Amino acid sequence: MPSPFWNIEDVMDYLQIRSRTTMYKLLKEGFPHARIGKKLIFREKDVDEWLDQKITSKSRSKMAKRKLRP
DSSP states (O other): OOOSEEOHHHHHHHHTOOOHHHHHHHHHTTOOOEEETTEEEEEHHHHHHHHHHHHHHHHHHHHHHHHHOO
C-alpha cells in the first residue's frame, strides 16, 4: 500500500522546485508540513490547498490593481 504522505523530494517534484533553499524558504513562510523526528512529511491535500490559496490570493490582488487604474 502506498504511503499517504510525501517526503520533501516528492513535494519538490510536484511543485517543480529544483532548489532545496527555495523549498526551505517556503517552509519558513508557513508551507504545510509535519515533522516526525528529523523527517518532514507532507499530505497532497494540504499542498494542493496551499497552492489554491496562493493562486487565488494572487488573482485577487491583480484584479484589485486593475480596478484601481483609471
